[in-house]
Amino acid sequence: xxxxxxAEKGLSGGKEKTDLKTLARHxxxxxxxxxxxxxxxxxxxxxxxxxQQRVLEAARKFNYQANVLASSLRSKRxxxxxxxxxxxxxxxxxxxxxxxxxxxxxAGYFYFVVSHRHRTELLRQYPSLxxxxxxxxxxAIDSDIQADLSVPVVAVSGHRNRPSVVNIELDHQxxxxxxxxxxxxxxxxxxxxxxxxxxxxxxxxxxxxxCKVAAExxxxxxxxxxxxxxxxxxxxxxxxxxxxxxxxxxxxxxAIFAFNDxxxxxxxxxxxxxxxxxxxxxxxxxxxxxLGAATNNPPLTTVRQPLKEMGRVAAKTxxxxxxxxxxxxxKHSIRILPGFVERHSTAPPAVPPRNAFHSN
Amino acid sequence: xxxxxxAEKGLSGGKEKTDLKTLARHxxxxxxxxxxxxxxxxxxxxxxxxxQQRVLEAARKFNYQANVLASSLRSKRxxxxxxxxxxxxxxxxxxxxxxxxxxxxxAGYFYFVVSHRHRTELLRQYPSLxxxxxxxxxxAIDSDIQADLSVPVVAVSGHRNRPSVVNIELDHQxxxxxxxxxxxxxxxxxxxxxxxxxxxxxxxxxxxxxCKVAAExxxxxxxxxxxxxxxxxxxxxxxxxxxxxxxxxxxxxxAIFAFNDxxxxxxxxxxxxxxxxxxxxxxxxxxxxxLGAATNNPPLTTVRQPLKEMGRVAAKTxxxxxxxxxxxxxKHSIRILPGFVERHSTAPPAVPPRNAFHSN
DNA sequence: CTGAAAGCGCTTACAG
DNA sequence: CTGAAAGCGCTTACAG
Numbered sequence: 001x002x003x004x005x006x007a008e009k010g011l012s013g014g015k016e017k018t019d020l021k022t023l024a025r026h027x028x029x030x031x032x033x034x035x036x037x038x039x040x041x042x043x044x045x046x047x048x049x050x051x052q053q054r055v056l057e058a059a060r061k062f063n064y065q066a067n068v069l070a071s072s073l074r075s076k077r078x079x080x081x082x083x084x085x086x087x088x089x090x091x092x093x094x095x096x097x098x099x100x101x102x103x104x105x106x107a108g109y110f111y112f113v114v115s116h117r118h119r120t121e122l123l124r125q126y127p128s129l130x131x132x133x134x135x136x137x138x139x140a141i142d143s144d145i146q147a148d149l150s151v152p153v154v155a156v157s158g159h160r161n162r163p164s165v166v167n168i169e170l171d172h173q174x175x176x177x178x179x180x181x182x183x184x185x186x187x188x189x190x191x192x193x194x195x196x197x198x199x200x201x202x203x204x205x206x207x208x209x210x211c212k213v214a215a216e217x218x219x220x221x222x223x224x225x226x227x228x229x230x231x232x233x234x235x236x237x238x239x240x241x242x243x244x245x246x247x248x249x250x251x252x253x254x255a256i257f258a259f260n261d262x263x264x265x266x267x268x269x270x271x272x273x274x275x276x277x278x279x280x281x282x283x284x285x286x287x288x289x290x291l292g293a294a295t296n297n298p299p300l301t302t303v304r305q306p307l308k309e310m311g312r313v314a315a316k317t318x319x320x321x322x323x324x325x326x327x328x329x330x331k332h333s334i335r336i337l338p339g340f341v342e343r344h345s346t347a348p349p350a351v352p353p354r355n356a357f358h359s360n
Numbered sequence: 361x362x363x364x365x366x367a368e369k370g371l372s373g374g375k376e377k378t379d380l381k382t383l384a385r386h387x388x389x390x391x392x393x394x395x396x397x398x399x400x401x402x403x404x405x406x407x408x409x410x411x412q413q414r415v416l417e418a419a420r421k422f423n424y425q426a427n428v429l430a431s432s433l434r435s436k437r438x439x440x441x442x443x444x445x446x447x448x449x450x451x452x453x454x455x456x457x458x459x460x461x462x463x464x465x466x467a468g469y470f471y472f473v474v475s476h477r478h479r480t481e482l483l484r485q486y487p488s489l490x491x492x493x494x495x496x497x498x499x500a501i502d503s504d505i506q507a508d509l510s511v512p513v514v515a516v517s518g519h520r521n522r523p524s525v526v527n528i529e530l531d532h533q534x535x536x537x538x539x540x541x542x543x544x545x546x547x548x549x550x551x552x553x554x555x556x557x558x559x560x561x562x563x564x565x566x567x568x569x570x571c572k573v574a575a576e577x578x579x580x581x582x583x584x585x586x587x588x589x590x591x592x593x594x595x596x597x598x599x600x601x602x603x604x605x606x607x608x609x610x611x612x613x614x615a616i617f618a619f620n621d622x623x624x625x626x627x628x629x630x631x632x633x634x635x636x637x638x639x640x641x642x643x644x645x646x647x648x649x650x651l652g653a654a655t656n657n658p659p660l661t662t663v664r665q666p667l668k669e670m671g672r673v674a675a676k677t678x679x680x681x682x683x684x685x686x687x688x689x690x691k692h693s694i695r696i697l698p699g700f701v702e703r704h705s706t707a708p709p710a711v712p713p714r715n716a717f718h719s720n
Numbered sequence: 721c722t723g724a725a726a727g728c729g730c731t732t733a734c735a736g
Numbered sequence: 737c738t739g740a741a742a743g744c745g746c747t748t749a750c751a752g
Contacts, residue, residue: 017491017510019745030723035747046721065492069433070745073728078429089458089668091451091651098449101475110472110493115461131377132425133470150377236655265655291451295596295625297657308449379729390739395731406737430729433744 082130099311239266459671599626
């Protein structure tokens, strides 16, 4: 009964599905030969042109598509990879995913997406769940994979020092230089910083780079002007909160360098509500160059991460790792160069209205 | 050689992976029994408590995870579905995906995503590619699936009248009513419309609803005030272009109802560049309530689509269809109620500056 | 140049 | 209550 039901509604499903056996019987050719023709190894086995033609034609006519499950099980190649993201609905992840997809589908690979939403138990379970799904490799976007996996891993903005993990890393130093040099040139000296959430792996490396570059440029970082994004809301709220906390300290500053565009937009909104105009009173530099950055009011000056390209590079790298032995794997992180987009959220500093820093 | 290499790097992969046979040998219990215990059918076969305990413990100890490929192949249940989207990096699709994921992972399902980017050959190929991947069902987001498939299909904002397709449909009539009633109350009579791209399946149904509701409210629709989004860029550019075309017609209007928030934001940007302020000179109503709508300047008045919920409903519906026979499937579209968010891009109409409609 | 047979790792009638 | 054996639909040594 249960068996019967699944036979009706099961994977074999529709009217039109042909299997190898049927095709073989129809052509009076062995499954072996058909498989070889369809998998492009005909030449290796010197299968006659005539046979190849017959097979190809019949396959088309019967609309034959090999069952990937069976093929994967036997051949140990699933042509599937897993992608771990914090949250698929965020622009960051979905932009990278778009690049990954470009490469993968071109190579005949499909991918599973899992979002862990920063929950540790999901972060722990997902890698092995993906492995039980027979993925050949994993791309982790801003996600720390703790376990050592049996498949190659490429990490985008999440740096692991493990032998089987290759990192795709933004050049944070250059990024920091872009932003700070720009602010310095405009004349800013009192610059506030909104650091990223602790769970984001970019936070540390970017902050280190900022400190280093600031020192090089002779810019002092006042600990009183450093705040950190706290919670995990998808929107701009954590940027607002952080900016409010910053204002509460009552310290003078003329610019903010935000961890990302969302935080920058949140900062601008909050500043506006307290009577501070951007960039007239305060300049704000974002990070990422998300879709909304250009259409924000004012349009955001921001460090541009080439997210889609990072996805493409990640996928390309993983595919390469799948095809070569470990000694062919990249030895180091793969460095991605950020851009810088000057729009209208930055300007030379001006003295802020006198009550600005005494709002509650 | 090739065989050997794949055995090294293949799916069986890591050190820690155990298979059923090994486990059975170790426990001196048949694979059958182990499989039953692990699949939760122990009760049905009255497997003794003691045996169950031993199996469970060993499975944990050896970190046994059934190979889903093998299991799917035999049982005809892949616990995988396919999701077709126009473009994964767009907020619309990724918000719906987020809701889908909520439900699916809870039920032990994984999903493949494919983006067709409105290319017809991809739209045609993907369904059968997904079927060859043994998906049990497909969710199509804003994507017309032409073929009749052998698996159940749920369409989100893409309405097919086919027996095996269930539609998740926004109540466009209510949506149109929200927006037009709001504009009417404010005093607007000359309302311009930016229609959606022809490839978007929502375009037609929404426009029909708008025409109907406009008639009901006694609002006239001037064909001269109707423009359409043309190209397929992900950003706000098509909204700008459409608005420019609208202005070029030199007709008076006091409000715009845009097909989506991106177009609305594009419209606002373009209006601003030609010296028209929103909402002082022109009111703009968006559609979707994407993340950027609230932080736009001015914050967007917009029809809210509960995208994540639509994803959840789509997944729930598909899972339900997979578990019941066809007579248990929903007979009609499943209707989703839109909300309406009044922010600051709308206001009572004012006479526009006299040169406004003679810009080139 | 081609094919018969084994086997991937499971689940499931079938038998007891 | 439990298990031996068949089989899902492929690919791949192996043999000729």
